[in-house]
Amino acid sequence: NKISTQTGIGTTIAIAGVAMYSFIKARMEEEKR
Incomplete structure (x- = not known):
């Protein structure tokens, strides 16, 4: 149970990071123009 919770948190952070x-x-590409 603890492992699945950590995996879920890790996946959420990874998706949020991407x-x-x-x-x-x-945004940086738009600022260049």
Whole structure:
């Protein structure tokens, strides 16, 4: 049970990290123009 909880948290952080990275990258691309 504890392992599945840690896995869920890790997955959530990973997805959030990718989303944040994509969002920041897109904003930086728009600022260049």
